[in-house]
Each structure stands twice: as C-alpha cells, then as structure tokens.
Amino acid sequence: MKRYEQFAEEIAALIRQGVLAAGERIPSVRQACRHYGISQSTVFQAYYLLENRGLIKARARSGYFVLEHAQCSLKEPDTDPLPGDAVATEVAVSELVFSVLESLQDTSTVPFGSAFPSAELFPLSRLATSMTRALREMTPESVGADMTSGHPDLRRQIALRYRLGGMQLATEELVITNGAMEALSLALQCVTDPGDLVAIEAPTFYASLQLLERLKLRAVEIPQHPSGGIDLDVFEERLASLPIKACWLMSHLQNPLGVSLSDVRKQRLYNLLKRHQVPLLEDDVYAELYFGSVPPRPVKAFDDDGLVMHCSSFSKCLAPGYRVGWVSGGRFAPTIERLKLMTSISPSLPGQAAIADYLQHGGFDRHLRKLRQQLERQQARMLTAAERYFPVETRVKRPDGGYFLWFEFPPQVDSLRLFQQALETGVSLAPGPIFSASGDFRHCARLNYGHLWNARSEEAMKTLGVLLTELMSANRAEARG
C-alpha cells in the first residue's frame, strides 16, 4: 500500500465511523501535511482518491467536505443465530429461487433483485479488441491441447495474479471452468456423495442451496454475524459432532450479507478444517471488488495442506457472459480436472483467449480501480436513499466492497410479500428466505446497487419505502384486530 492510499484509508475510516460528519470540512492540505508529516502531493493524491470513491467533495476556495452520501445513520443488522436444534437440513428452495429469478427476466424492472452488476460497468469493446487479436493467433494445432487443460496464457495470467497477491501457486492446480458456478459444482461433486453433510453459512448464496438440493446433500447451516462473519464456535462444535464432508463459504464480501472474515478468523477457520481434514470450497467471486487499498487474502492463502478449493471468475469484475472461471483445486485438482472432462470437456476457448490477451495488454488494474470507485459511489447512493425512504428501524450492513446491501427490516415485514408487491410496481429484490435452507430471514432482503444509479433507482427506493411502511402498519393492524 502506498503512503497516499494509507492516508486515504485513515480519512475514509474517520468518515465511516462518523468522526468526520456529513457536510463537515476535512483537514486542509496544509493541516494534513503538518499533522501526518506527509508531502502535499501525497495529500492531494489521497483526496483525489477519496473524491473518486464518492466520500468527499472539493468546494472552490473552501477546501474538502464530507459528502452527505458518505454516511448512513441506519444501524447494522443484528441477525439472530439459527435455532440450535436444526443441525442438518434437507434443502428444497429451488422453486422459490426460480420464481424470483424469473421475475428478473423482465428487463423493464428495476433490477435490485439481480445477482449481477450491470454489464455497462465492463470494458466490453476493449475485450472485443483482445478477442480479435487472440483469434488471429489461435492455431488449429492448439485447439485440442487447450481444450484439455485450459488456455495456457490464461492459466499463466491467473497464476500471476495469485502471485501478486502474495500466493505461490502451481499452474497445474488451476482448472479453467465455465464460470465459477461450474468450478463450485465440480469441486463439490469431487468431495461429496448424495446424503452427505455440507457446512454452509446462514444466510448463504441461494445457488449453493440449489446445488446442494440437486446433489441430494444436506446442509449444516452455520450462523454468521454481520460484524465478524461465520460463528466459529458453532462451527467447531458442528465439526466435532457431525460427519461433515465439506464446507462451502465466502470469506470475503459474503453473498448476501457482505461480511468479510478477518485474517485472524480465517486462520482459526483453516486450523479447524485442517484438524478435521474437511475440504473447503472457497467461493471468492468478489475477490477484486474491495473498496480499500489492499486486496484481502483468501483462506486459500493459509492453506498448507491442499485442502482449499479456491473458486473465482471474471464474470463479476471484467467479462460478464464470457463464462470464464477457475478453481485452484489444491490436492483435489486432478480429480476436478477429470470431472470437468467428463461433464463439459472444456469451457469455450475464444473467451479464454480474449481474457488472456486482455489481462496482458488491456489495463485490467486501471479498469478495476475505476470499477471499485464506481461501485462505492453507487453504494453510497443506495444507502442515502434507504436512509431517506425506509423505516427508521431498518438495519443495513455496509460492506467494504461488492454490489449488494443486506437489509434487515422490522420483524413485521414479510419480505416475500414485499417481493410480490414490489414486483407489481416494477421493482425486483431478493427476499431473505431464498438465502436459507431453513426458510429464515423472512424480514430481510438483498438489494443490488451494481447498476448505474438514476432517477428510476431513486424512485424505486421511494416505492419500497412506501410498501415497507404499509406492510408494517398492516401487520400492526392485524396484530391488534
């Protein structure tokens, strides 16, 4: 981390914590130089970064001020742990999930329920240039070999990014897949049989619930808290008492909650897994979407025993629709590779080749910096709107990245009803129960801010606010009646 990034982080933290209030003037360049013992140019660079991240704004001849958007008075959620008796749950959420997904087909809907960020945020035309070049270099001889083991340049580029993040990785450990979803699906099949128990977070990404359901696996839901993530005490107890065959989680920007594990907790988690020799599927598709200056380390970075299958993709940070993902499979890599050959043989080669060329020549890091700042600004817009329109009792987790906000509404709110009513007004959302095998989180919802913020988004938040208030008073009336 450069000095200016470090200084920017310090100011950002003061803003987040409310030490510097909305509208308040932040230290002038001269004050900051003196107080922190840094150069003018460092301060300027830091403030420029904070402006881009949507936290401060310069006013002519008056200095820099904290933007109203930068703060949110809504409290963090206080999700209850799950009841302790439901230790292993048959999964049957697919019907509900599909009805939610189908609602997203209508492109006229405000896509707060979507799982993807807007494709407008991605350098599609620059990627097309890379594609043209890559196809010119694709030889007939290479097709067969690349189908078996993945595009060699792409594998090298991915291994290189791990290395930039401080992780040495054998290229042989990498299996290129048709998006992260195929990586996760193969990894799970590689370490489980029907009927087995798999530890997952609650709430968790509905696609993992669907996959468990399809493979006839049973879920052991481990509660997680909005502040620190998965409850490691509960997890330790479950590992000791149940024959858990695999653990599937997101250590960073967990979907839907947005929480990230600290390094200390990642180490403890890994130690538990290693002691019980339980393989980990680490779903890390938001790896590149952090708002701070330092890339977080995955649990994979702590793995000295080949137990972690680290799955990610370019779908959410670069190339939606290209369906290029991978798993760094540890000791399971050869088995995953074979499963892949038996299931789909190979992901599409042109997409792999285009991304390999882009990673080498396209300016990936520059694109990512822009993308992160854009998402951070959009997060602020949604938070401000929530503060303005939603009931004051609403709680919200403010994640350090990604494009989801997890809302916890007052307990009277039934998010499935909210979902239905919102849809009738042309607004989608992802209701809480689709994120749990036990149907919990009925008063919660996940909202996507990964689409360009505009008057319609603002209007949609207002509509949701009205519906929320109505649902609350209707329920109060029902309770009284």
Added chain:
Amino acid sequence: MKRYEQFAEEIAALIRQGVLAAGERIPSVRQACRHYGISQSTVFQAYYLLENRGLIKARARSGYFVLEHAQCSLKEPDTDPLPGDAVATEVAVSELVFSVLESLQDTSTVPFGSAFPSAELFPLSRLATSMTRALREMTPESVGADMTSGHPDLRRQIALRYRLGGMQLATEELVITNGAMEALSLALQCVTDPGDLVAIEAPTFYASLQLLERLKLRAVEIPQHPSGGIDLDVFEERLASLPIKACWLMSHLQNPLGVSLSDVRKQRLYNLLKRHQVPLLEDDVYAELYFGSVPPRPVKAFDDDGLVMHCSSFSKCLAPGYRVGWVSGGRFAPTIERLKLMTSISPSLPGQAAIADYLQHGGFDRHLRKLRQQLERQQARMLTAAERYFPVETRVKRPDGGYFLWFEFPPQVDSLRLFQQALETGVSLAPGPIFSASGDFRHCARLNYGHLWNARSEEAMKTLGVLLTELMSANRAEARG
C-alpha cells in the same frame, strides 16, 4: 435431392457394392445420358461430385475411372452379440479411458485414437470475422437475458436448420449448452436418479460410460450389429423385463461402430420407447457429416410425444473449441433449462454470437459440402492402407459419414496390447474395451481418419499392420507352447 445428386448416389452405390470395380471405366457421359434419360449437364455435375468425393477420376480423352481408393476388399465386421446373462452392469471404465486419453496429449503422436477431427478442417479465420462483427453488436443490456436463455439469433438459426431438415420445432424447446457433452449430461440427470438403469448400445461412446459411472447409473447394454444397428428384439425384451429409466443412443453414424439406423427401424425404436414411456437421449453430434446427398432424419423426427432429447453441437462440423452445443429437449426442456442454470448458468456468449453470425453470413452449407468430401476422401485413404497393410482377416465397417473406422481384428489380437505397443512407436488408437461396460470388443479398435492424410499416416498404418501380424503369430505361438 437434385437429379444429379440422385444419379451420383446411384453410381456411388455401384462402386461401393463392387459392381463397378477399381480401375474400371464408368459409363461415359453420352452413355449415361442415353441410359438414364438425363441431360449432359446433369451427368457432368454428378461426375464432378463423385470426383470430389474421391470415388472416380477423369483421365484425359479416356473418360472416368473408379479410383482404387474407392473400394475395400476387407469384410464388414461380425461383432458377436453380448452374452445374454449380463443384463445390468455397474460401470467402471474411467481409469482405462483416461489412460487412453492421456496418450493423446502428446501432439507428436499420429492421432488415430483421437475423438476429434483435425481443427484444420474448419473455417477458423472466417469464424473470427464473425466473432468480430458479433461482438461489435453485443450490447451490455443483452448480456443478462442471453445468459438465461441462450443467444436469440443462434436459437433461431438452429431452429431454422431443423426446419430445413423437415422438422418443426418450438424455439423454447432449445437449450444452448457448453457443447453436446453438457447437453447429454444435463439431459441424463434430468430423467434419472443414482442406481437407475439406462439402456445403451454395445459398443458405445466411452464418454457415455464415464457419465453413467459418475452418476452411479447402471448400464443395460443392447447389442448392435454393423449392418443394421441396435438389436430391436433384444431392446424390446429388455424394456419389457427391466425398469429402464432412459435410453441413450446414436441413430446416425454411431460412435464407434459407424452404423446408422434405417427410417423403418427408427420408427420401430420410437414406438417401443413411446409404449414404455422411456425418454431417449439422442446423441446426434455427427448429424452434418453424412457423405450422401440427403441429410438423415433423427429419431427426434418421429417424436410426437416430447420424449426425445436431441443433442448436438457445432464442435465436430464447424467450430471446435467454441463449445457450443444444444439439446432440443421435448417435454423435458424446462427442467433441463433449470438444471443448466444451477450447474453452469450459461455457455459463453461470444462463441454463441459468432456462430449465429456465421450461420447467417458465413456459408455454412458450402463449408459442410467441402468438409464431407474431404472426410470421404480421407476415409478411402485409410481403407486402402488397411487393405494393404493389415492382416487379410481384418474386418472393417465402412460408414456413410463421420471420421471413424471400426476395425475387428482376428480374435488373437488383444487391442490393449496393440494400443500399448503402437503408442511406443508414436501411433495412438482407441482400443475396443473402452467402448463397453462389460470390457468386450478386446479384438476391436476405432481409428480416426479425420486428420489430413499424409506420409506419416501411411507409415503409421504400416506400423500397425506389422504389430498386428506380430500379435497374431505371438498368440499362435503361445497357444502352441
């Protein structure tokens, strides 16, 4: 079928049956006009076609002669039906198959064992042009929708090709997949549970055996004969006596045997399936690789009850490595669509878009005509070499398309030993036992002629001939000793 194509077929049949012998002169243009009552230009066009297919050759001022390559004196195979007691077999061939597949990794090997034709046969650079144009037209808005249901132009183009083949098909029935392999994998999972019985052909494509093994399904092997295909009497008996949940077969250019079902037999097969309400996975990846003038109809064409899941792809006729396939799923299409969303979400969009553009503008039919003629010529070269170098007792099925020959060697030949020894001399092949759940076909092998024929190919056939003779005399010596 045009008149000249029909006439060409008649002459081709006479050549195949040996009525017109190698080196013999075929009817002159004038004779043909008189005898068949057709115009000179029709005869010329037919002879031009037969020249391109490698069956005849013009000699200046002497007329047209049957090429030596066009005929083969080796007999058709006479594969024994399987023993009647093994009605349901646990499948465990993967290890053997993988060891064969690994042998193909070495690109210095003569790839007779390969499952793919050479990528040199395909219009890769014309496809790249289509890709460039398609990506220019790809909008961010389309990405999400196209991921769910597949590229709309591609779906239309595929539906159109079915229509050209005389089949009306609702576009909704089409699920675009990551190659035919994913289509087959999803289709199979959609109609079976672990432990179920699945009827397959013997011999069959090893990938279907691997998939059965992975999904813990049991195989009911139905013998097939090189002349007519699957034994429908046995199949009828098995359907009546066993709780068969699905049938997986290739009605056209079956891999590895190369046999195609007649329309009469297709109808009878379909009637049996319909009576027992057993869904059919029809693997039709060689649909476009017929040598004659009329595209064969799949069993799907006889389906009036939505029972047939017709799977195909562009991997073997246009775009290797693009991994674009589909299933026309009949009544199972919605379930397959959902399974796809849960497994890999979507195949890569750029590849889909490029192929859609190519189908519209690239000259697919022209390419296919050239490809078919090329493959037919290469088949003749391999047959001629087999006749020259292999033991006279060798039998071979001469298929009407595709790029495989199925050889039946004298019973003393162990094709696994042949495989090992050939590999040491730099020649690969696909030994018989990988095509059977019961480990049958030990004296058989599949050879790929889908690579440009050259001096190395000729030399490789010679080497195989020497090894075959050695194996035969070694075994005779062992038997005597």
